[in-house]
Amino acid sequence: MTATTIPAPxxxxYRIPEAMRLLSLSRSVIYEQIRAKRLRTVTQGRTRLVPAAAITAYVALLEHEAQKGGTR
Structure with a gap:
């Protein structure tokens, strides 16, 4: 098995709209994943930001789930 190479951020x-574009997910799905603690965020003042490492970890989580054949 070979893992998909993720380009270095x-x-x-990233702001939420940027994370949406990077992950090709809608705003509602992004916030659903945040609430489910599957996508980690930080806040700076009133701004919610997604660390690059959290995006990489989320993609790795999806790949791991795909290999197992599960969705959660």
Whole structure:
């Protein structure tokens, strides 16, 4: 088995719309994944940000679930 290579993120933190584009997910799905603690975020003032490492970890989680054949 070979893992998909994820390109190195160019930024350390992404706003929600940027994370939506990177992950090809809708706003509601992003927030659903945040609530389910599957996608980690941080806040700076009133702004919710997604760390690049959290995006990488989320993709790895999805790949792991796909290999197991499960959805959660």
């Amino acid at each position: 160019s930024k350390a933190l």
